[in-house]
Amino acid sequence: MFLKDVWQVAAFAKEVGREILPRTLAGEAVILYRTSAGAPVVMLDACPHRFLPLSMGKLSGDVVQCGYHGLCFDHRGDCVKIPGQDRIPSTAKVTVFPVVERYGFIWVWLGDATKADESKVPDFHWMTNPEWAVSEGYHHIDAHYQLINDNLLDLSHETFVHPHTIGNHAVAESPLTVSEGEGTVIAHRDILNCEPPPFYVQAAGFSTRIDRWHTTIFTPPGFLVIKNGSVPAGMPKEEARAKGIARERRVLNLITPETETSSHYFWGIARGYDIENVGLTDYIRSEVARTFDEDKLVLEAQQRKLGDHKITHFPITLRADAGAVRGRRLIESMLRGVSATAAE
Ligand code: FES
Ligand SMILES: [Fe+2]
Known part of the structure; x- marks a missing residue:
């Protein structure tokens, strides 16, 4: 079941x-391409x-020609040619999904097309805003998308999964x-x-104790x-910002389910400091890719252990799980079609 x-x-x-x-998106096999005018198209495969x-x-030009009997479909999904006959049946049509190109992504609406409202595209303006420098990447994860949500709603795992980059004992204790x-x-x-x-030494330049969030x-x-960042320990954020020494980032995570046991994980790390430094952009990309490789290892091992079992409630809930539990509840x-408030 997918939203x-x-x-x-x-x-x-x-x-x-x-x-x-x-590509498969939320259980739907689709194809993506651009017309000769550059418009993105997503249609059923x-x-x-x-x-x-x-x-x-x-x-071929602006039509997709089937590789079996040569039917041709335009960007609206309408059949425009059938080899050997003039009459085109009304059922000769492929579903085409609403799309929007924004923030460096192609967004698709896989549900009821009459409800597709472009103003509802989630805000990821940091990806293309020139005031931020972005290191971006993609991981294919053989795990249910909610396991990835859980991971990102409880960052205490940084202590144990990422000790070589972003974690130390202080994270899990906070x-x-x-x-x-x-x-x-x-x-x-x-x-x-x-x-x-x-990572905070190499990518943010801190060598003394810090306050991070x-x-x-x-x-x-x-x-x-x-939204994460760090300042010298004890210094108010506003003071660090005024001095230009606050180091603030937006870690942008966009997860699209592929199947019940696999996900597309698009990510970007936007930083608001030293934005002209291309070497730093590359360094952050490679360190974060390495960090997310560590998450992939954990998430895929979890999924292998769960198999096809659709777990909705885990036997132990810790204080640190509060965000993940509420995320799942939402x-x-x-999925039941009610607001979270009504579900309380
Ligand atoms: S299956 Fe595509 S044209 Fe026949
Ligand atoms: Fe992680």
Whole structure:
């Protein structure tokens, strides 16, 4: 079961061009391409004649031609040519999904097309705002998307999974506070007067003790904006900002389910300091990719252990799970079609 009446990321915009790109999104096999005018198209990867995947056909001008009997479909999904006959049956049509290109992504609406409202695309403006420098990447994760949400709503795991980059013992020892916004769950940690972990030395330039913080803002089904940063220990944030020594980032996580046991994980690390430093952008990309490789290892091992079992409640709930539990509850209530408030 997936939420369909939502905008989700189908691809980085730069991935989609004049070649057919097949991809599975929330259980739907689709193809992506651009018309000659550059407009992105997402349509079902199935010819309505005998169901050969259209990804086995070819993009010819602005039509997709099926690789079996040569039916041609335009960007609206309408059949425009059938070899050997003039009459085109009204059923010769492929479902085309609403799309929006924004923030460097192709967004798709897989649900009821009449509800697709472009103003509802989640805000990820940091990806393309020139005041931020972005290191971006993608991980394919063989795990259910909610396991990734859980991971990002409880960052205490940094201590144990990421000791070589962003974690140290202080993270797991710091208390988590959780609140809810409008259709969101917010999980916050202040980690005060701690040693800077290796990433904070290399990518933020701290060599003395720091105060750091994480605020994860979760919006279903799989959007997590983590506002994080650090200042010299004991210095008020405003003072550090005024002195230009606060180091603040947005860790942008956009997860689209692929199947019940796999996910597309698009990510970007936007930083608001030293933004012209291309070497730093590359360094952050490689260190974060390495860090997320560590998450992938954990998440895929969890999924292998769970198998196809659709777990909704775990036997132990810790204080640190408060954000993840509320995030799951929010998704459950949306799947049931009720607001989270009504579900309380
Ligand atoms: S299956 Fe596509 S044209 Fe026949
Ligand atoms: Fe992690």
